[in-house]
Amino acid sequence: MLEVRNLVFAYPDQESPWNFHFTVEPGQCIAIHGASGSGKSTLMNLLAGFLEPQSGDILWQDESLRQRAPWQRPITSVFQEHNLFEHLNVETNIGLGIHPGLKLTSEDQQAIEQGLDSVGLEGFGKRLPGDLSGGQRQRVALLRALLRQKPILLLDEPLTGLDSDARHLLRQLLLEEKARGTLIVLASHDKEDRKLLADSVHRL
Amino acid sequence: MNNLAKRQQHGLPMPSTPGRPAPFSRPGWQLWPGLTIASALVLLSVAGLGALIWEASLPDISQLWQSRYLRTVVTFTIWQAFLSVLLSLLVAIPIARILARQPAFPGRAVLLRLMELSLVLPSIVAVSGLVSVYGRQGWLTGFSSDWLGVSWNLYGINGIVLAHVFFNAPLAARILLQAIEGAPPSQLRVAAQLGLGRWWYWRAVEWPAIKPVLPGVAALVFTLCFTSFAIVMTLGGGPAATTIEVAIYQSLRFEFDSGQAALLAMVQLIICGFLWWLAARRGLTASLLPDRRVASHRTKAGSSLQARLADGTVLGLFVLFLVMPLLAILTRGLPGMGSAFFPQGSFSVNPALLDATVRSLAIALPAGLMSVCAALLILASGTTSKRPAITRLTDVAAYLPLIIPPLVLGTGLFLLFRPSLGSSSEGLVLVTLINAMMALPFVLQMLKGPLGSLDSASRQQADQLGVLGWYRWRWLHWPRMRKPLALAMAYGTGLSLGDFGVIALFGTPGQPTLPVLLYQQLGSYRMDAAAATGLWLVLLLLVLFSVFNRLGSPLHKTGLATTSPRRVPEPEHA
Incomplete structure (x- = not known):
């Protein structure tokens, strides 16, 4: 179980701090929504370990994650944009998710190829992110996140700005991932995304 | 059931799991090597200066205003540096404005590269070119x-200031151009829409753009002119036109008066140190080197024909000012090159030239490499540490070589290590070390931007993926740094190759480097041989730059883009 326990954070110029508190079970999706500036991205960054809370704790299977660095947390993220290294091709971007030094086995290579096929990007491995559409980039980012096999998936507006085909494909992928037991924290403005994917909704 | 087991159950591909953490991923690896080098630099500088003072107790400070010689030296140094800054900026500002106004004309990119040449063109070679144009027998004279x-006399303050303007006006213009081209696009759009005239365009766009960098540029040019050595040695006209740096050399080499040298060094340190302290306090040390990317210009099209002609005329005169000495080096050097390489009609290299070349490269290549490695490590520790004291230490270490006279540093270190520094080859090791230190501020400036160009989104991605330490360097920094590193290596090596300061003190006349050989040939009026050596030195620099440029070009290798990485905007929080 993921437990966010009285997690308090405020930026230096912020008057009243945020206080996050909720629990989610594996295989469930919690949707976070609220107006711009309500703290959705901040919560994601706190969970991922990119920001340090002032107090409170994040527990996964009763173990605190607060002292763990981002790479040591059982978490992987997909944001609305800037998920890929622009100067590295698709294969390398995904490969770095599997091994941070790109020391890939033949099984890893095969996993990448099959993964690209499964998200409709067969033959796109050598392309640069800049040569892909928004939807294709998000598929690559999501594939990398899924191949990392982390039990918690953070999604910060992952479907915003995508065309309907891309949205449909990514929603299906996320539903499958949820069915496999992955815990999803989804920050989304979109009512339809929340309705389709979320088991509970948390308004900020 | 864990995620992995479920994945297997669903028949999805199974990637292998990563093993050990990335090599060199502990924060200490980014902090300690650079911090050690920075501390060593500060310690070596202080110890060098201390050794000099210890060796021969500091003379009475009142000598500075009582001794006519010392008073003249200090006054002259400040005066010539002030004049050089003034004239360099008077040339640089209009040239930068014209280049910003004229975004596309044939040869613009070549001209911009030519303007960077002053960073590496050995002063002694440039002086030989200037003498050929403005000297007693010069073309223009x-x-x-x-x-x-x-008619005029090149020797004395005229020549010194002319040479300083030749070196520094292009450099200053290049930095100011960069500042103008970096003006906010919104301002440029408004100015273009309003059709502002030149005066108002200057007031509204250009002046606000260059104002923040102008004091830093002035400080940089002032320091370079204040500490100038080779130019004053060759064009100075006796005691009336001697700078502190040359006086230190004379004290050490001819008068064996290390006390006086130390006193002069302290004066230099105080004046330049105060200047850089002021500059650093106002955050002026950034952007003091030209960015090699040729910016695409975005504004102010449609000048009248008359205005374009005026711009063309000024630019033409500037190009002549830059090119004439270089042409002189070429035309005077070519016949001499014939006799250097084909003495009896068949190819055989002049042994003196060959020896000097090998010796120069043996000093310059390790010096370049050392300066690049030191700069990288210092930058890494400066960015890793969040403690202001450490960041300040790395800043001080980086700019210290600009203000401490290399001769003083060299002498101090020589005295410090004297029992073990006996042979001339050990002296050359000292020269290499000091050359590396002297190149450090420039190399550091070159690498600072590219190393810091990794945006926060990429850093966060890398953090989450565990792309740390060596892996981060390999996959994220190296593709961005490859070209700047090669360029920095070329500049570091080039600066050392053209050094005629430290080597003049520690080198032995029988074992000259190329600049020393050139100086010896100029001194014995073997002008053809000197011209050939000068040209050979320039050619060597060109080869060096093209080799490093080739090495810096990205390989067509799987996984890496051949284009330079694009910057992504910083994400907004919450």
Whole structure:
């Protein structure tokens, strides 16, 4: 179980701090929504370990994650944009998710190829992110996140700005991932995304 | 059931799991090597200066205003540096404005590269070119005395300031151009829409753009002119035109008066140190090197023909000012090169030239490499540490070599290590070390931007993926740094190759480097041989730059883009 326990954070110029508190079970999706500036991205960054809370704790299977660095947390993220290294091709971007030094086995290579096929990007491995559409980039980012096999998936507006085909494909992928037991924290403005994917909704 | 087991159950591909953490991923690896080098630099500088003072107790400070010689030296140093800054900026500002106004004309990119040449063109070579144009027998002197009845004496303050302007006006113009081209696009759009005239365009766009960098540029040019050595040695006209740096050399080499040298060094340190302290306090040390990317210009099209002609005329004169000495080096050097490489009609390299070349490269290549490695490590520790004291230490270490006279540093270190520094080859090791230190501020400036160009989104991605330490360097920094590193290596090596300061003190006349050989040939009036050596030195620099440029070009290798990485905007929080 993921437990966010009285997690308090405020930026230096912020008057009243945020206080996050909720629990989610594996295989469930919690949707976070609220107006711009309500703290959705901040919560994601706190969970991922990119920001340090002032107090409170994040527990996964009763173990605190607060002292763990981002790479040591059982978490992987997909944001609305800037998920890929622009100067590295698709294969390398995904490969770095599997091994941070790109020391890939033949099984890893095969996993990448099959993964690209499964998200409709067969033959796109050598392309640069800049040569892909928004939807294709998000598929690559999501594939990398899924191949990392982390039990918690953070999604910060992952479907915003995508065309309907891309949205449909990514929603299906996320539903499958949820069915496999992955815990999803989804920050989304979109009512339809929340309705389709979320088991509970948390308004900020 | 864990995620992995479920994945297997669903028949999805199974990637292998990563093993050990990335090599060199502990924060200490980014902090300690650079911090050690920075501390060593500060310690070596202080110890060098201390050794000099210890060796021969500091003379009475009142000598500074009582001794006529010392007073003249200090006053002259400040005066010539002030004049050089003033004239360099008077040339640089209009040239930068014209280049910003004229975004596309044939040869613009070549001109911009030519303007960077002053960073590496050895002063002694440039001086030989300037003498060929403005000297007693020079092209322009002959033309002006024959046709206009005007003549001048290049030696003394005239020549020193002219050479300083030749070196520093292009550098300053290049930095100011960069500042103008970096003006906010919104301002440029508004200015273009309003059709502002030149005066108002200057007031509204250009002046606000260059104002923040102008004091830093002035401080940089002032320091370079204040500490100038080779130019004053060759063009100075006796005691009346001697700078502190040359006086230190004379004290050490001829008068064996290390006390006086230390006193002068302290004066230099105080003046330049105060200047850089002021500059650093106002955050002026950034952007003091030209960015090699040729910016695409975005504004102010449609000048009148008359205005374009005026711009063209000024730019033409500037190009002549830059190119004439270089052409002189080429035309005078070519015949000499014939006798250096084909003495009896068949190819055989002049042994003196060959020895000097090998010796120069043996000093310059390790010096370049050392400066690049030191700069990288210092930058890494400066960015890793969040403690202001450490960041300040790395800043001080980086800019210290700009203000401490290399001769003083060299002498101090020589005295410090004297029992173990006996042979000339050990002296050359010292020269290499000091050359590396002297190149450090420039190399550091070159690498600072590219190393810091990793945006926060990429850093966060890398953090989450565990792309740390060596892996981060390999996959994220190296593709961005490859070219700047090669360029920095070329500049570091080039600066050392053209050094005629430290080597003049520690080198032995029988074992000259190329600049020393050139100086010896100039001193013995073997002008053809000197011209050939000068040209050979320039050619060597060109080869060096093209080799490093080739090495810096990205390989067509799987996984890496051949284009330079694009910056992504910083994400907004919450």
